[in-house]
Amino acid sequence: MENTKYCIKCGAQIPAEAIICPVCGANQTQQTQAEQQQYTQQPVQQFFTGQQPNQPQNNSAVSDKEKSTALILCILPYVVQIHGLHRFYTGHIGIGIIQLLTWGGCGIWTLVDLIQIVSDNFKDAEGRPLKS
Numbered sequence: 001m002e003n004t005k006y007c008i009k010c011g012a013q014i015p016a017e018a019i020i021c022p023v024c025g026a027n028q029t030q031q032t033q034a035e036q037q038q039y040t041q042q043p044v045q046q047f048f049t050g051q052q053p054n055q056p057q058n059n060s061a062v063s064d065k066e067k068s069t070a071l072i073l074c075i076l077p078y079v080v081q082i083h084g085l086h087r088f089y090t091g092h093i094g095i096g097i098i099q100l101l102t103w104g105g106c107g108i109w110t111l112v113d114l115i116q117i118v119s120d121n122f123k124d125a126e127g128r129p130l131k132s
Contacts, residue, residue: 091125
């Protein structure tokens with residue numbers, strides 16, 4: 001993969017000699033060396049992380065979302081059988097919809113999220129830890 005680079009607009013991995021990104025159509029000739037280095041050090045983010053590929057992850061700041069609210073929304077499905085509300089609350093809309101449609105992965109996915117929230121490992125859509 002030595003002869004590849006990352007698109008300056010969408011972050012997709014493209015051939016190094018590409019002038020136009022085959023994914024988004026962005027012109028690649030305006031890319032600076034610093035931008036190229038940023039994308040080589042940071043892989044393309046997946047849909048389920050809720051983060052766009054060309055946005056750096058910010059782990060230094062704390063989320064404006066409350067941990068206690070996320071915890072309540074994560075426990076609530078075991079009472080009323082509506083899973084994924086905590087994901088909508090923290091900005092993970094795609095995963096929230098999937099959990100809603102699959103009953104939280106038959107409850108297992110919601111249980112895993114519950115453990116992550118309690119152990120302070122759950123992050124909002126921007127990669128920031130929840131506020132205690």
